[in-house]
Amino acid sequence: MNTQSLIQEFLRLKRFAMLGVSRNPKEFSRALFKEFLTQGYDVIPVNPSVSEIDRHRCYSRVNDIEPHVSAALLMTPPAGTESLIRDCADAGITLVWLYGISGMKDVNVNTVHFCKERDIKVIAGYCPFMFMSSSSWFHRLHGSAWKLLGKYPK
Numbered sequence: 001m002n003t004q005s006l007i008q009e010f011l012r013l014k015r016f017a018m019l020g021v022s023r024n025p026k027e028f029s030r031a032l033f034k035e036f037l038t039q040g041y042d043v044i045p046v047n048p049s050v051s052e053i054d055r056h057r058c059y060s061r062v063n064d065i066e067p068h069v070s071a072a073l074l075m076t077p078p079a080g081t082e083s084l085i086r087d088c089a090d091a092g093i094t095l096v097w098l099y100g101i102s103g104m105k106d107v108n109v110n111t112v113h114f115c116k117e118r119d120i121k122v123i124a125g126y127c128p129f130m131f132m133s134s135s136s137w138f139h140r141l142h143g144s145a146w147k148l149l150g151k152y153p154k
Helices: 003-012 028-038 078-090 109-117 137-149
Strands: 015-019 042-046 071-074 095-099 121-126
Touching (some): 028 042, 071 078, 078 095, 109 121
Parallel strands (some): 095 121
């Protein structure tokens, strides 16, 4: 399955875990979290440092989410994704999105290999805002620039 198909599959899901949602309301992950909520998604925040984010219960680990989710968006730095992706695999997650703005150089290659070895579908190094229909002009511009540079997923 190509990356564009995986992105569309992810966006069709209306419930997923979002690992690494920041406690800081001014951080980018919070803006993305809020946008998904605004668009009607049931986003389950995962951050071991807090119990609630924007009045939504926050889980310490993806394994603790009930009922379980089948997909996860990881907003964590590449160095921290390996242990989290193992938790995702243990929780039965079959589709992960590794956030990035510059493609594969924004993700941990070992994490991508781990996913492929375990038949976890992976979207690596893209920002979800580029693919959301109601995103601001800046995010649409980012997507257009990637198209011009030939980096937009096919």
